[in-house]
Amino acid sequence: MAPRPTTNYIPHKCLPVKNYILRRSFMPSVRKSIEINAPTEVVFDVIANQPERMPEWWPPLEEQERVTPPPTQVGSVSRYVYNMMGVKIKGEHEVIELEPNARLVVQTKSGLDSTFTYTMQPQGAGTLLTVEVEYNLPGSILGKMLNKLAVEGKNERDLEEGLNNLKRMLES
Template sequence: MAKIEKSIEIEAPVEEVWPVVHWDRVTEWMDFIKNAEYTSEKHHEKGATAHVISEVAGQETEFDTEYTDYVENERKSWRTTGGDMTAFGEVSVEPTEEGTKVNLSMDYELPYSILGKIMDKLKVSKEMEKEYETALEKLKDMLEQ
């Protein structure tokens, strides 16, 4: 599995940052997420499910997710439960002197076995790294206005 880990410090309190990092707001700052909708009645708690459509390096991917851990104003972890890829991710926020540190991480494996691994090494992992960096900068700009 490939791994991405990115962080940024935002000059805004945790209580302002946390609501924006959920699936129902993620398209506002993650340009590669084309659509994300909760598919369960519960949204912001362990067990909540969502359907996500993303596009990275010209490759559209659809997958279903489930929150495997959820601590309000602290962290949420998710895993894919179906779709085009296998992935595990986490978003965490922590208060700092200046505001909030946001941490994003994702372990993922593209489909198509050997071909997927070659594509990942050649193009996708670099694009994902860039997309995560751009998303965090956009989140920072959005919350510091």
């Protein structure tokens, strides 16, 4: 009798699976929205076209620099230094989706395993900005426990503080 394939079997031709949609479905995430009294074009410009300014408003980001020259487009790369609870992590991220004045998706290429999705919607004379950060911690069970105990709350606080900083910066 021939052995029966298990339900976990994935044909070799499907590996490695680093598909954006599959990646997103298994990653913990934090998501917040804020109304900013500035036009969508201004909000988008700072987030998408001025990545070197991100440390001014995103608390754990210590450094950010362009690797590829402007203008920002799909494939643009930036280098960062991120302070995660006292541990400095260096890496690069890449723009994987860009819709001017509406949406920007940035995915890490090295360092932290994360995806940042920025969505901007006109709201009267201002903008409703929604940011979702999806991330993965190494070590399956231990990583999940650490996430629930400490990282998720810290990421939520950092995201809220970052959005409030960006709001103050753009409204002043």
